[in-house]
Amino acid sequence: MSYCVGIRLKSGMVLASDTRTNAGVDHISSFKKMFTFGVDGERAIFILTAGNLATSQAVINRLRREIRQNDERNLLTISSLSEAADIVGGYATEVAQRTRQKAAMVQDGGGYGCTFLLGGQIKGQPTRLYLIYNEGNCIYSTEDTPFFQIGESKYGKPILDRAINYDSNLDDAIRATLVSFDSTIRSNLSVGFPIDLLVYKTDSLTLPKGKRITEENAYFRTIRSAWSQGLLEILRGFDTPPQDYLE
């Protein structure tokens, strides 16, 4: 499993992914699941992945090869992010299907699909954030639904539901994202450090450097302990349950 969050706000986007991949609990590795493509001053495109690593790597490699080869249609030439989302969805289902056909010769079952978050901005257009499903189709975020998650999403959803709306500022979105990762990592072994974080400011049209956050990162540790302590304080601050709750 993996965990990725994409938040699209009026002021910009916050994207984050974990780096753990596992095939069973005894084969755990660390892989980057966040990829960027851009032309300074013209476009910035971000892709985050969850699901079958072989499939997502094949998709990312193909996208990169197309750019290297100066193919007529590649992520740096297409005219919209919706086209990018369609391309990624199409490639992913192709790879997954091919793998499934080959795998069927040697065994039954197996999940070869993956999901993606694809976000960014092309000059003259608004920012966009797409969630690309296993099936290759996609949806984009709106003001009513300013964030998407892929992978192991449930543990870290409640805090995003409460804290994020389209008008939130980037700092608040970073804070909520880190807490969402903290909750997920604590509750699920298949999601792990380091976390890759990327913050894009609307209309900046440059690729951010991004930040890799390890478990030892000072700011993350402060947040983690303030959050833990704060939660317990709220709980303890509640009134005693009414007597009839205990009868």
Added chain:
Amino acid sequence: MSYCVGIRLKSGMVLASDTRTNAGVDHISSFKKMFTFGVDGERAIFILTAGNLATSQAVINRLRREIRQNDERNLLTISSLSEAADIVGGYATEVAQRTRQKAAMVQDGGGYGCTFLLGGQIKGQPTRLYLIYNEGNCIYSTEDTPFFQIGESKYGKPILDRAINYDSNLDDAIRATLVSFDSTIRSNLSVGFPIDLLVYKTDSLTLPKGKRITEENAYFRTIRSAWSQGLLEILRGFDTPPQDYLE
């Protein structure tokens, strides 16, 4: 889906279940998923269910019928809760298998299984809490793992992970349970009010009356709003993210 929590502490047990059942989003009903069996001063047994409602109702009905008929082996005569857990698991898989066979005549697929929490105490024995799987087998909680969840469990797990340990008191366990339900209900449509709550004090050997908590319950509303407000205050209290997070 459903959501049930069972917490077994040194001082007693806290059990809670929601009451929503649905077959698709247009067929939503309210059903009790918590059942009690007991003999005052001698035993108290609690069963919570998630999964296929027809299967769990058939299991509960069979358990009740055995008591009514004074069968030699019923929940009020068996000598241990581990026996109770085995019986429940066996009945559930029998019913699910029968349904699956009949269903296969008219259609493919379908999930007919269910999971249970079974807890309580028999005189002279410690309290016990079992999680009975879909497959009919079961595990019991220990001091290291003082709570189980069944149904839609992920949204509400982080707060229990943080707040509950074997030495927690019953009041704290009630508070954490209510927060866990609040998080789940907010994030998932298939879990809904009212919540059935039951608190059992170790060695009391009486069936508690239990409390049905609606969305309008004054204490629940206080907790819900204090929690929401408190979370946002903690988030806002965090330091500003370091500048290199945004580059």
